[in-house]
Amino acid sequence: MPIRTGAEYIQSLRGRNMKVYLFGELVKEPVDHPMIRPSINAVAETYDLAVREGDLATAKSSITGKQVNRFLHIVESADDLVNQNKMQRKLGQLTGTCFQRCVGMDALNSLYSVTFEIDEKHKTNYHKRLVEFIKMVQTENLIIGGAMTDPKGDRSKAPHEQEDPDVFLRIVEKNDKGIIVKGAKAHQTGCINSHWIILMPTMRLLEGDSEYAIVGAVPADAPGITYIYGRQSCDTRSMEDGDLDAGNAKYSGQEAMIIFDNVFIPWDQVFMNGEYEFASMLVERFTCYHRRSYVCKTGLGDVLIGASAAIADYNGIPNVSHIKDKLVEMTHLNESIYAAGIASSYQAHPTKSGAWLNDDMLANVCKHNVTRFPYEIGRLAQDIAGGLMVTLPSEKDLRNPETGPILKKYLKGRKGVDVENRIRILRLIENMTMGRNAVGYLTESMHGAGSPQAQRIQIARQMQLEYKKQLAKNLANVKENGELAPEQSDYFQRVFKISKSQN
Numbered sequence: 001m002p003i004r005t006g007a008e009y010i011q012s013l014r015g016r017n018m019k020v021y022l023f024g025e026l027v028k029e030p031v032d033h034p035m036i037r038p039s040i041n042a043v044a045e046t047y048d049l050a051v052r053e054g055d056l057a058t059a060k061s062s063i064t065g066k067q068v069n070r071f072l073h074i075v076e077s078a079d080d081l082v083n084q085n086k087m088q089r090k091l092g093q094l095t096g097t098c099f100q101r102c103v104g105m106d107a108l109n110s111l112y113s114v115t116f117e118i119d120e121k122h123k124t125n126y127h128k129r130l131v132e133f134i135k136m137v138q139t140e141n142l143i144i145g146g147a148m149t150d151p152k153g154d155r156s157k158a159p160h161e162q163e164d165p166d167v168f169l170r171i172v173e174k175n176d177k178g179i180i181v182k183g184a185k186a187h188q189t190g191c192i193n194s195h196w197i198i199l200m201p202t203m204r205l206l207e208g209d210s211e212y213a214i215v216g217a218v219p220a221d222a223p224g225i226t227y228i229y230g231r232q233s234c235d236t237r238s239m240e241d242g243d244l245d246a247g248n249a250k251y252s253g254q255e256a257m258i259i260f261d262n263v264f265i266p267w268d269q270v271f272m273n274g275e276y277e278f279a280s281m282l283v284e285r286f287t288c289y290h291r292r293s294y295v296c297k298t299g300l301g302d303v304l305i306g307a308s309a310a311i312a313d314y315n316g317i318p319n320v321s322h323i324k325d326k327l328v329e330m331t332h333l334n335e336s337i338y339a340a341g342i343a344s345s346y347q348a349h350p351t352k353s354g355a356w357l358n359d360d361m362l363a364n365v366c367k368h369n370v371t372r373f374p375y376e377i378g379r380l381a382q383d384i385a386g387g388l389m390v391t392l393p394s395e396k397d398l399r400n401p402e403t404g405p406i407l408k409k410y411l412k413g414r415k416g417v418d419v420e421n422r423i424r425i426l427r428l429i430e431n432m433t434m435g436r437n438a439v440g441y442l443t444e445s446m447h448g449a450g451s452p453q454a455q456r457i458q459i460a461r462q463m464q465l466e467y468k469k470q471l472a473k474n475l476a477n478v479k480e481n482g483e484l485a486p487e488q489s490d491y492f493q494r495v496f497k498i499s500k501s502q503n
Contacts, residue, residue, distance in 0.1 A: 005048060006044030008047070010040060012195070013193065014029065016221040018030065030192055035238050036229070039190065039252050039254035043101065043143060043190060043193045047069070050069050056083065058070055062074070064139055068138040071144075072134070074134065078347070082342060084105070084293070085292070085293075088295055090299060092302070095251040095299075096248050096300055096428070097248065097300070097437045097440045097441075098439075098440035100143075100189050100190025100253065101190070103190070106146065106286055107198045110285040111198070111200075112355045113285060113352065113355045114272075114285060115129075115271050117352060124275075129271060133269065142196060143190070145196065146286075148200045150167060150185060150186070150202040150203075151186050153167030153168070158205075160208040166183045166184070167183070168183060168202070168209075168212050169182070169212065170183055172211075172262065178264055178266040178267045179265050179270060179273065180263065181214060181260050181263050184260065185260075188256050190254050191220065191256050192220070196219055197218050197258070198217050199215060199260075199265075200282060200286070203279070203280075203283060204280035205276040205280070206276065213276040214270075216265040216272075217269040218265055223263070224261045224263040226259040227256045228256060228257045229256045234430075234434075234435040237436070240395075247429075247430055248431045248436070252437060252440075253437065284360075284458075287363075287450055287454070288357060291364055291449045291450070292340075293449075294366060294370040295342060297337060297445055300374075303428075305327060305377070305381075307381065308326075308327060308380070311429065312384055313417075314421070314422045316413060326384055334373070337366060337369045337373055340369055341362075341363070360462065361459065364458040364462075367450070368459065371455070374441055375442060375446075378441070385426055388411075390430065392423060
């Protein structure tokens with residue numbers, strides 16, 4: 001039976017033979033570990049949203065002919081991409097953290113078109129294998145983790161030039177049954193909470209890098225895989241009694257390093273095997289999808305703006321002019337992120353495979369905004385919250401019969417506001433701006449899907465300065481060699497053609 005609800009998903013993770021290290025010790029059952037469980041709860045919400053709001057979180061698959069979770073759907077129109085963004089913002093609002101499924105969604109969609117084009121050139125059958133894999137995960141409603149980021153070693157050297165060849169995941173053996181890979185993947189979001197992991201190259205590859213040009217799918221509990229759980233600021237608060245100091249006790253993100261020690265992948269789960277020249281296409285298409293997927297941060301922004309407005313109210317100053325102005329600025333920045341991301345989705349175009357790809361320029365603008373704006377939204381939230389956010393005594397002090405009454409006397413805000421509620425909102429702001437969920441809202445916003453310079457490189461490649469210079473020269477009646485600018489550049493011709501067809 002396919003997984004349907006969040007509770008069924010949590011149950012599906014139990015009893016797996018996974019090798020997970022946390023604080024230097026093996027975790028017996030990740031589902032029951034208090035530091036891991038909040039991240040599992042966040043993924044579970046993606047199932048429950050699909051049950052509650054099917055139109056938002058599900059889509060009809062042309063592969064199975066059935067309604068499937070939107071995170072597993074291959075996008076077939078601009079509307080599909082737009083609905084992904086709306087779902088992502090909603091989940092950010094519901095969890096206040098990273099819900100860990102966007103990487104897998106974007107991996108499946110980028111691979112769908114890339115495998116089609118590899119087959120077209122090399123007469124391979126990767127696309128057929130991938131479609132069968134997608135059919136399986138859609139039918140069973142599984143979680144897919146996408147593993148792209150290698151440790152990289154010496155950044156000045158290509159994979160095949162590294163002193164230690166394992167700092168990029170590579171094929172170490174092939175036989176008639178499949179391949180064996182070795183290496184590691186770093187910063188892996190939600191990997192322990194996934195059912196399957198898709199391995200992908202992390203960068204453009206050279207001819208000597210063919211052994212690193214590997215794409216394959218492995219079960220998350222496959223033999224030879226070890227997970228080392230990543231630390232997050234204030235993460236051990238989830239292991240303390242009570243739920244007040246955690247700020248967001250129910251939900252969190254998850255990052256870990258995955259070690260692959262001679263892991264076997266059967267041929268029917270291999271979707272690239274040495275075609276190094278397609279690694280750049282895969283990375284670029286994945287990042288195109290994934291950079292506009294960062295509209296999920298606007299859902300978190302909605303939560304933080306709401307928390308800032310709430311604490312201003314609890315403090316008795318909701319109508320003070322500079323407070324209202326800061327809330328307006330926070331909203332402006334948040335909606336600017338969303339505008340670029342959803343515009344990228346609206347300006348999508350079909351690939352040869354039939355899957356649609358969103359606009360790359362606007363995707364990079366969206367992600368570049370994300371590397372900046374959440375930090376300013378967080379700064380303004382801290383400004384509104386005040387210093388009490390970082391000097392609050394613990395929940396144990398609040399519950400203590402001697403110190404509790406004293407704290408309740410002196411931590412009052414405006415009349416009618418419960419002191420504990422005021423503390424809870426302050427802890428939430430702390431959680432999102434410098435605590436555990438600041439990982440998903442701030443640092444992940446900076447480095448996820450490529451650090452800021454990666455977006456600037458892509459934006460520079462698509463600036464079309466010669467075309468824009470010619471537009472200016474035309475209006476100024478400047479003629480060089482008797483030529484005027486073409487009616488539209490190739491980029492704008494495509495965009496306007498799509499816009500016209502959609503209208």
